[in-house]
Amino acid sequence: xxxxxxxxxxxxxxxxxxxxxxxxxxxxxxxxxxxxxxxxxxxxxxxxxxxxxxxxxxxxxxxxxxxxxxxxxxxxxxxxxxxxxxxxxxxxxxxxxxxxxxxxxxxxxxxxxxxxxxxxxxxxxxxxxxxxxxxxxxxxxxxxxxxxxxxxxxxxxxxxxxxxxxxxxxxxxxxxxxxxxxxxxxxxxxxxxxxxxxxxxxxxxxxxxxxxxxxxxxxxxxxxxxx
Amino acid sequence: xxxxxxxxxxxxxxxxxxxxxxxxxxxxxxxxxxxxxxxxxxxxxxxxxxxxxxxxxxxxxxxxxxxxxxxxxxxxxxxxxxxxxxxxxxxxxxxxxxxxxxxxxxxxxxxxxxxxxxxxxxxxxxxxxxxxxxxxxxxxxxxxxxxxxxxxxxxxxxxxxxxxxxxxxxxxxxxxxxxxxxxxxxxxxxxxxxxxxxxxxxxxxxxxxxxxxxxxxxxxxxxxxxxxxxxxxxxxxxxxxxxxxxxxxxxxxxxxxxxxxxxxxxxxxxxxxxxxxxxxxxxxxxxxxxxxxxxxxxxxxxxxxxxxxxxxxxxxxxxxxxxxxxxxxxxxxxxxxxxxxxxx
Numbered sequence: 001x002x003x004x005x006x007x008x009x010x011x012x013x014x015x016x017x018x019x020x021x022x023x024x025x026x027x028x029x030x031x032x033x034x035x036x037x038x039x040x041x042x043x044x045x046x047x048x049x050x051x052x053x054x055x056x057x058x059x060x061x062x063x064x065x066x067x068x069x070x071x072x073x074x075x076x077x078x079x080x081x082x083x084x085x086x087x088x089x090x091x092x093x094x095x096x097x098x099x100x101x102x103x104x105x106x107x108x109x110x111x112x113x114x115x116x117x118x119x120x121x122x123x124x125x126x127x128x129x130x131x132x133x134x135x136x137x138x139x140x141x142x143x144x145x146x147x148x149x150x151x152x153x154x155x156x157x158x159x160x161x162x163x164x165x166x167x168x169x170x171x172x173x174x175x176x177x178x179x180x181x182x183x184x185x186x187x188x189x190x191x192x193x194x195x196x197x198x199x200x201x202x203x204x205x206x207x208x209x210x211x212x213x214x215x216x217x218x219x220x221x222x223x224x225x226x227x
Numbered sequence: 228x229x230x231x232x233x234x235x236x237x238x239x240x241x242x243x244x245x246x247x248x249x250x251x252x253x254x255x256x257x258x259x260x261x262x263x264x265x266x267x268x269x270x271x272x273x274x275x276x277x278x279x280x281x282x283x284x285x286x287x288x289x290x291x292x293x294x295x296x297x298x299x300x301x302x303x304x305x306x307x308x309x310x311x312x313x314x315x316x317x318x319x320x321x322x323x324x325x326x327x328x329x330x331x332x333x334x335x336x337x338x339x340x341x342x343x344x345x346x347x348x349x350x351x352x353x354x355x356x357x358x359x360x361x362x363x364x365x366x367x368x369x370x371x372x373x374x375x376x377x378x379x380x381x382x383x384x385x386x387x388x389x390x391x392x393x394x395x396x397x398x399x400x401x402x403x404x405x406x407x408x409x410x411x412x413x414x415x416x417x418x419x420x421x422x423x424x425x426x427x428x429x430x431x432x433x434x435x436x437x438x439x440x441x442x443x444x445x446x447x448x449x450x451x452x453x454x455x456x457x458x459x460x461x462x463x464x465x466x467x468x469x470x471x472x473x474x475x476x477x478x479x480x481x482x483x484x485x486x487x488x489x490x491x492x493x494x495x496x497x498x499x500x501x502x503x504x505x506x507x508x509x510x511x512x513x514x515x516x517x518x519x520x521x522x523x524x525x526x527x528x529x530x531x532x533x534x535x536x537x538x539x540x541x542x543x544x545x546x547x548x549x550x551x552x553x554x555x556x557x558x559x560x561x562x563x564x565x566x567x568x569x570x571x
Contacts, residue, residue, distance in 0.1 A: 043501075043502060044502065045499035045501060045502060047492075047495040047496070047499075048495075049494070049495075050494055050495065051494070051495055051496030054495075054496070056499075139479075141475055141479070143472040143475070143476060143510075143513055143514050143517045144472055144513075144516075144517030144520060144522070144523065145520075145523040147472075147513050147516075147517055149475075149476060149479055149510045149513070149514075150479075151479045151482055151483060153486065173490050175483060175486045175487060175490060176483070177479065177480065177483040177503065177506050177507060177510065178506075179506060179509055179510045179513060181513060192505075192506045192509050192510075193506065194483060194502055194503045194505075194506035194507070196483075196486070196487045196490065196498075196502075196503065198490050198491065198492055200492060211492075211494055213492040213494055213495055215491060215492055215495050215498070217487065217498065217499045217501070217502040217503060218502060219501070219502030219503070219505055219506055221505070221506075221509075
């Protein structure tokens with residue numbers, strides 16, 4: 001688990017460096033495709049097992065979007081430092097999340113999504129690390145010149161937890177909201193994203209299935225440079 | 228008899244005034260003959276008129292003398308002699324015509340018979356015309372009084388003599404001459420004579436009409452920038468203001484927040500709306516601003532298609548105009564004008 005945390009941190013660092021490099025070379029353009037990348041401030045709410053394990057925190061993130069013909073891809077990395085909201089005996093932990101989604105335009109405002117989610121916790125046993133495959137759909141609408149919003153939702157399949165446990169086929173869900181606003185003639189985008197995840201996890205220590213749900217609401221606000 | 232002579236004399240007098248009024252008759256005998264004719268003394272007019280022919284007369288006077296005899300013989304019902312007299316008139320003045328409204332039928336028929344008994348080419352006329360070389364023709368008309376072989380030539384200028392028509396004709400003949408050389412080139416500019424020569428056996432007669440041919444450039448057509456009656460339409464149009472952005476922002480945000488609340492697990496307490504509320508609020512704000520903002524112009528597909536068709540039509544027409552102008556620059560505008568005849 002320590003190795004995984006190191007890998008996530010390294011990836012975040014690499015993307016940040018790439019963002020800075022691309023930002024200082026404004027003439028760089030990816031032909032026949034659109035690409036934007038930029039930093040975000042993340043803020044979240046995390047709950048696990050019961051309402052007593054309630055955390056809130058803030059952190060940093062990076063989001064990159066690549067669009068090519070009917071295909072597009074979002075890669076969102078974030079690291080949020082969660083703190084307990086009431087129980088001071090509990091310790092803080094960092095949640096590092098990688099959220100990758102591939103999207104294919106279907107019709108009208110609708111696109112189909114496929115991706116994966118991987119969240120690791122540090123310290124390792126303070127909260128559940130989780131990984132899952134996401135399948136869903138996204139609706140996008142242009143509110144006005146340079147202003148786009150989106151609503152996405154889907155299921156999280158094949159969920160794996162560091163502390164064990166399973167979810168039913170429809171027990172893990174995610175819901176999201178997105179906003180991008182063009183600025184500086186489309187060279188800079190103001191971005192805002194909201195992701196809600198709920199895992200209806202159950203564990204069984206031999207005495208029967210026990211509910212141990214996990215729920216996170218994560219908001220991200222930032223900007224991106226368009227190329 | 229006296230009365231009938233008067234009745235015959237009145238139209239003769241009416242027909243004669245052109246000769247009488249355009250008086251250039253100097254010969255005293257001929258004048259006496261006219262006086263006798265005016266006094267309806269045909270015998271006297273006949274003898275004096277015949278006497279005048281034995282004197283020295285100008286061509287005009289000789290023609291008037293024969294005409295006087297023709298009218299006098301007609302008045303005396305000597306048609307054959309009247310015909311002979313009128314034949315002499317026509318030979319001296321081929322263009323001479325009698326006004327059918329002011330001439331007695333006897334004299335008129337005698338004149339017409341005289342015309343058929345001699346070979347002359349009369350009333351040669353060349354139209355004044357402008358046309359593009361190769362695309363028009365000059366109208367030429369003449370009357371030949373007997374069936375004969377008629378050859379029409381154009382002489383003068385640098386080309387010498389060029390036959391333009393040869394036919395057997397009688398009566399009025401209409402010819403359309405394209406004013407081109409045998410090579411197909413337009414006739415060079417200059418002064419020419421249109422000569423019509425009629426031949427029957429040993430008899431022949433010719434008439435000519437001078438003409439002037441000038442060359443000019445053919446007008447070219449200006450290129451089009453628009454088609455009359457058709458104007459370009461704006462290719463974008465501003466849609467009317469709508470609350471749709473605001474409404475959709477509320478719907479999207481509402482679905483996200485309601486979904487968060489609905490999907491929240493019961494064991495974990497009430498769901499946090501802080502994150503969704505902030506992003507949803509931002510979307511609603513953006514929707515509100517977009518609702519108030521003047522909508523961006525949208526492409527008007529119908530107008531774009533219309534303009535495209537219009538541009539295509541103008542381009543096609545200009546291509547045709549360019550081709551037409553290229554052709555016109557290689558053409559010559561011919562102007563043919565008949566000149567007054569000299570020596571008549």
